[in-house]
Amino acid sequence: MTPPVITAGPEEVLKPTADGPAWEDSYPAGRRYRLGPLLGYGSEGAVRKALDTHTGRTVAVKIFRTDAVHSGERFHREVSIHRRLNHWAIVPMTDYGRMPAAAGATEQAFMVMEYVEGRNLRHLLQKGPADPAMTAAWMASILHALSHVHRKGIVHNDIKPANILIPSLANERRGAVAKLTDFGIATSRRHAPLASLSGTAHYMSPEEVHGAQATEASDIYALGLVALECLTGVKPFPGTPVETMVARALNKPRIPYTLGRRWIVLLQAMTDLRPAERPTARQALRMLHRINR
Known part of the structure; x- marks a missing residue:
């Protein structure tokens, strides 16, 4: 071949x-x-x-x-x-x-x-914003996945729309409306990063931009940006890789008030500039469940 x-x-x-x-x-x-x-x-x-x-x-x-x-x-x-x-x-x-x-x-x-029959989230977002209820369902699946990953002492380190697969519902029998893939640059207690700076620039956490190693909180930050992109149809920090990293290191993402109070509270928490102030995957999942009440 x-x-x-x-x-x-x-x-x-x-x-x-x-x-x-x-x-x-x-x-x-x-x-x-x-x-x-x-x-x-x-x-x-x-x-x-x-x-x-x-x-x-x-x-x-x-x-x-x-x-x-x-x-x-x-x-x-x-x-x-x-x-x-x-x-x-x-x-x-x-x-x-x-x-x-x-x-x-x-x-x-x-x-x-x-093999997952369907599309990745990056492809779907090319058509514009996603429905809030669908976004909540996608995020719930990925937060469940991250809760499992983090309990194992693993950091995915590359949460982004291209690494979230959306199965065709007719082909998915276990209830997952989104699936996490690609652990190519994941880290763990036994696996240090292969480079001083890894991940995708548009979804990298502020602490990584400043040179710190990615943690579970970094995955939560990246997923918060993905959720915001789903709801608005645009990347929270557009521009070149350098521009987006500089902007993220200095500012919080702009969250439109039209998303509603509960979405705003969740997204602000997930994208807090301080890693220690972000919720765990399990805590974020509980906050997400309140949105659909």
């Missing part, structure tokens, strides 16, 4: 692409997964639709770049972190391995995840 060309940066991870050709004739991924069209790509690798020939199920296979910085370590840490997670609102990993390489080439690592 000719490896997919990967040229995009982190913001392009899981970018929706048009369906490509039918399943390929080769079975390179562990000689079990028959690769299909490209689903998305990013700084770490490409995600392709695939057929699990052992079970007959459709899966998603993430193929890691061999030329990325810390490529081997990125693969091992993502597998190590993801295999500890088992939650209905987190896209599960089901397998991993290395693909055989041609003579003189480098083996490519891969991991296999559940």
